[in-house]
Amino acid sequence: MDVLxxxxxxxxALLFLxxxxGHIAQRKAMAEYAKFKGVPFPDLAVPASGVLLLAGALSVLLGVWADLGALLLIVFLVPTAFLMHAFWKETDPQAKQGEMVHFNKDLALAGAALMLFAFFAHTGGDxxxxxxxxxxxF
Structure with missing residues (x-):
């Protein structure tokens, strides 16, 4: 069980690492895209979200307060779904479909992170x- x-x-964690x-190494290009999507303060938001992703992923991966790491990933995923993948704003059917896929992916990953949080918080060190x-x- 432990190995699984x-x-x-x-x-x-690999996806988030x-x-x-990428948020750190390609921050200028990613900030431009975030600006295009309407993210407030994109030059600050992109590297900050990169740090959030790395901290959450490393926490889950290494098992260092993995419950907190899962919460950090949720803090990234839910706003990202709504800010970056607002499919309801798209008029082009192909773009709308792509954004809907990414929106649903982010929410599904947030759900998985929420389950990880619950597993770690409930089972303790087990x-x-x-x-x-x-x-x-709890």
Missing amino acids: VLIGRILF TSGF LGLTLTGPLFS
Whole structure:
């Protein structure tokens, strides 16, 4: 069980690690795109969201307060779905479909992160192969 959870954490975190690195390494281009999408303060929002992604992903991956890391990813995913993938604003059917796919993907990933948060907060240190226990418990 512990190994399966670790593999799941690795697979889950990879997406956010690569995205977070992209937010930092390509911040100028990404800030331009965020500005086009109407994100407030894109020059600040892009690197800040990159740090948020990296912190959340590393936390989940390494099992260092993984419950907090899952919450950090939710804090990124939900606003991103609405700000960056507002499919209801698109008039072109192809663009609308693409944005709807990304919107739904972000919400599904937020749901998965919410489940990770609950698993870690509920089971405590019983998931094993983590460096620390959870920050929250219920």
